[in-house]
Amino acid sequence: MSAQKKYNIKLSFVIPCYNEEGNVPLMYEAIETALAGKGYRDRVELVFINDGSKDGTRAALRRIHAEKQDRLHIKVVDFSRNFGKEAALYAGLSNAVGEYVTIIDADLQQRPETALEMVDFLDEHPEYDCVAAFQQKRHEGKVLTFFKDCFYKVINRLTDITFVQGASDFRTMRRCVVDSILSMKEYFRFSKGIFSWVGYETYYMPYEAQARATGTTKWSFKKLFKYAISGIVSFTTAPLRFATISGVLASFLALVYLVIVLIQKLAFGIDIPGYATLVVLILFIGGIQLLMLGILGEYLSMIYVEGKHRPIYVAREVLGYEEEGQDADGAYLQSRHATEEEKNGNP
Ligand code: UDP
Ligand code: MG
Numbered sequence: 001m002s003a004q005k006k007y008n009i010k011l012s013f014v015i016p017c018y019n020e021e022g023n024v025p026l027m028y029e030a031i032e033t034a035l036a037g038k039g040y041r042d043r044v045e046l047v048f049i050n051d052g053s054k055d056g057t058r059a060a061l062r063r064i065h066a067e068k069q070d071r072l073h074i075k076v077v078d079f080s081r082n083f084g085k086e087a088a089l090y091a092g093l094s095n096a097v098g099e100y101v102t103i104i105d106a107d108l109q110q111r112p113e114t115a116l117e118m119v120d121f122l123d124e125h126p127e128y129d130c131v132a133a134f135q136q137k138r139h140e141g142k143v144l145t146f147f148k149d150c151f152y153k154v155i156n157r158l159t160d161i162t163f164v165q166g167a168s169d170f171r172t173m174r175r176c177v178v179d180s181i182l183s184m185k186e187y188f189r190f191s192k193g194i195f196s197w198v199g200y201e202t203y204y205m206p207y208e209a210q211a212r213a214t215g216t217t218k219w220s221f222k223k224l225f226k227y228a229i230s231g232i233v234s235f236t237t238a239p240l241r242f243a244t245i246s247g248v249l250a251s252f253l254a255l256v257y258l259v260i261v262l263i264q265k266l267a268f269g270i271d272i273p274g275y276a277t278l279v280v281l282i283l284f285i286g287g288i289q290l291l292m293l294g295i296l297g298e299y300l301s302m303i304y305v306e307g308k309h310r311p312i313y314v315a316r317e318v319l320g321y322e323e324e325g326q327d328a329d330g331a332y333l334q335s336r337h338a339t340e341e342e343k344n345g346n347p
Contacts, residue, residue: 009073010043011119011172012101013112014092016085017048020106021056022214024048027106028064032072034112045073047092048106052082065319076319085218086189087313089169093178095318102172108213110170118172118205129177129200133170133207144221151228158238161196167204171195186234187306190227193235233298240299243292250288 013031017024028046035041048061061076068074077091089103100122102115110133118131140148152165169191173181180198195202232239264270 008043009045009098010040010100011045011115012096012098013044013046013115014089014096014101014103015046015048015106016051016088016092016103017053017057017061017106018051018082018085018088018218019053019055019057020215021053021060023106023108023212024057024060024064026108026213027112028068028072030108031112032068034116035072038116041072043098045075045096045098047075047077047096049077049088049092050079051085051088052079062319069321073321074319075321076317077315078317078319080314080316083313085169086191089191090182090189091313091315093182095320096178099175100172101175101178103169105170107215109209109211110168110207111210114170114205114207115172121203121205122172122174125203127201128203130171130173130195130202131205132164132167132195132202134164134204135166135168135209136206137208144224147224147228151231155228155232155235158232158236159193161193161235163192163196164204167192168209169195170207171202174200176200185312187308187310187312188230188234188302189312190231190234193231197235229298230302233302237299239295243295246288247292250285 015024015027020027031044031046035044038044048064050058050061058078061078065074065076075095077095079088079091092103093101100119102118104110104112104115114133118133121131122128148165152163155163177198177200180200181194184194184197
């Protein structure tokens with residue numbers, strides 16, 4: 001029997017955590033508070049992924065798993081090292097069994113209440129399969145906003161799928177969407193692209209990101225730039241076409257110039273003093289060739305790594321509730337509502 005059926009989970013929260021020791025207990029509390037009064041409170045699970053944190057996140061998550069099991073279903077996937085948020089999301093989605101799955105950051109920038117609004121929306125609108133939070137106001141510097149604008153313009157022009165600027169990973173999906181995402185096994189996971197690629201009707205729900213509860217963002221400009229390049233390379237081969245087109249164009253121009261030079265020389269006897277032109281041309285063509293090699297290299301390196309078929313993540317420990325040996329439907333839930341004495345007698 002599948003775990004989803006077994007525990008009849010309605011909503012799974014997937015929470016990637018990297019150096020969030022201060023935030024995970026707050027996140028747990030925030031979700032529990034948000035769920036108060038919800039009829040499906042007992043059918044919610046939390047899937048935390050510790051993405052190789054270097055602080056006390058692992059201990060904090062184990063504590064939550066040990067102490068809060070009787071309040072909410074809790075799973076913890078503990079990575080053997082830092083594999084990045086994309087890998088953490090894949091691990092979280094693989095372990096989530098809910099009918100709906102919400103991806104939410106651990107830093108409380110996104111409110112669990114919004115996630116529950118998404119659930120209500122999906123309940124009321126069967127025509128939609130996914131609700132993505134959409135950030136209207138951005139609290140970012142002008143330079144970063146400019147580069148992000150450029151990125152979205154470029155990637156939307158180059159690819160067949162639509163990337164919505166301001167849409168975050170914070171979203172709630174139906175099971176069918178989650179399964180489609182999991183069927184994409186690529187090693188380089190660019191979630192923004194994967195979410196668009198799988199399709200389905202997505203509703204964009206406006207929200208305002210809060211300030212981080214504690215800690216700092218893991219994104220530096222360098223990391224964002226690398227992420228942008230890998231996103232483009234993952235979802236379009238247009239740069240390769242650009243290489244071909246500029247090659248054809250350069251050859252054509254060279255041919256035209258050759259004809260001009262020949263005519264000048266043969267018909268009019270003009271000597272062509274060409275040192276400066278030559279240097280400029282050599283540098284220009286050399287530069288273009290290196291750029292093209294670089295583009296080829298980007299794709300080649302991606303093929304190289306994909307070709308190894310390495311696992312997307314390595315987990316050293318998975319704390320769940322499957323192994324607790326509950327066999328009948330709902331048995332686990334009943335045990336969670338046991339009185340203190342019963343629980344002591346039946347750990
Ligand atoms: N995160 C992760 N692995 C990483 C980097 C980040 O799991 O290598 C998690 C992080 O703990 C947080 C979420 O991804 O829950 C978003 O990260 P962050 O807050 O740094 O990004 P921002 O909100 O600034 O875009
Ligand atoms: Mg954040």
